[in-house]
Amino acid sequence: MPYTLSEMEADALTELVNVSVSKAAVTLSKMVRGGVSLTVPKVRIVPRAVAAASLTPTSEDQLVAVGEEFSGPFSGAAVLVFPVSNSLELVRSVLPHDADLEEIIEMEQEALSEIGNILINSCLSTLANMLRQRIKTSLPRVIYGAATQVLAYGGAESDADPVMILHVDFLMKEKGIHGFILIVMSLSSLMALRSSVAQMVAAYTDPSQGDAPAPGQG
Amino acid sequence: MAALYGARVMDQAFLVVDDSKLARMVVRQALRDMLPDCAVIEAANGAEVDGLTMDPRIAAAFIDFNMPGEDGLVLAARLRARHPELPIAIVSANAQTDILERARSLNAAFLEKPLSRSALTDFIAAAPLRGIA
Numbered sequence: 353m354p355y356t357l358s359e360m361e362a363d364a365l366t367e368l369v370n371v372s373v374s375k376a377a378v379t380l381s382k383m384v385r386g387g388v389s390l391t392v393p394k395v396r397i398v399p400r401a402v403a404a405a406s407l408t409p410t411s412e413d414q415l416v417a418v419g420e421e422f423s424g425p426f427s428g429a430a431v432l433v434f435p436v437s438n439s440l441e442l443v444r445s446v447l448p449h450d451a452d453l454e455e456i457i458e459m460e461q462e463a464l465s466e467i468g469n470i471l472i473n474s475c476l477s478t479l480a481n482m483l484r485q486r487i488k489t490s491l492p493r494v495i496y497g498a499a500t501q502v503l504a505y506g507g508a509e510s511d512a513d514p515v516m517i518l519h520v521d522f523l524m525k526e527k528g529i530h531g532f533i534l535i536v537m538s539l540s541s542l543m544a545l546r547s548s549v550a551q552m553v554a555a556y557t558d559p560s561q562g563d564a565p566a567p568g569q570g
Numbered sequence: 571m572a573a574l575y576g577a578r579v580m581d582q583a584f585l586v587v588d589d590s591k592l593a594r595m596v597v598r599q600a601l602r603d604m605l606p607d608c609a610v611i612e613a614a615n616g617a618e619v620d621g622l623t624m625d626p627r628i629a630a631a632f633i634d635f636n637m638p639g640e641d642g643l644v645l646a647a648r649l650r651a652r653h654p655e656l657p658i659a660i661v662s663a664n665a666q667t668d669i670l671e672r673a674r675s676l677n678a679a680f681l682e683k684p685l686s687r688s689a690l691t692d693f694i695a696a697a698p699l700r701g702i703a
Contacts (some may be wrong), residue, residue: 360591360592363590363591363592364590367590367592367593369578370590370636370664371683371684373574374636374662374664374683377664377666378663381667387666390636390664392589392636400657448606478663547700552592554595556598556599
């Protein structure tokens, strides 16, 4: 069954992404000088169309995404997504001084790229290190609007093609900013990822200390 | 009641709470490498801990922060109220200031994920491993 994850694989991926995104959240909280709370990651393998539907904003609010593609033994994209209406407040939060609106608007693209770049590199470098793999990242891109554009990153050619998505919601309470971090991976990466995860799990699985006594050991 | 792995009567026991089985394996293996005869009691969340008959040999608790439902600090506060002297470590990659402060206010250590052996050794060395009995 190429399109399902075993319980242990899903557990390991969730934990790896949890650690990676938590590290990135520490970086983000320093940049915005405020707390960033996170949900536990959810991992799913779904057709691209289903993933796109879940990305469609619930209100009329448009989304903005800052993302980078990554390549290596596994490839895909990591994106930070939030409502366009939060964008200026996020930029204001990271500027070192009290900037006026004109300046914030002028800085918006560059600041969002830099936030995305720092955050996503923090996240992906932790993930790569834990899996003992090297991942190359592209330059950040800021995308307004369509969710399908974000998901085109995942390498799926058509809406029916499955992609693997890892989803974490974040909230900056003091700033009133919310959104989510998505890591989208092509299924062609899944085999490589599986073997890395399996090696990692094996390193911590002591056969003599398993959940059940091994046969013959009484 | 969670399973005890290879426990001997006089040995120390450690409580490891994390929703991830992999994360529990990492802590269990690191503890075993350091203290080969220790018992490791695992729970996936705070509710499971509440359902445990607390083993009197429990010498320290390792608690993940980001878990579904209540977070690890809420559980740590409850354990702290019941066991004022128990060494508690919050194990998380999320070393944000407010989380570090909440841990400190509960007199809990903070061990960063990915967990390093040296951080674990330092915590164990500094903890008065008496058991809760």
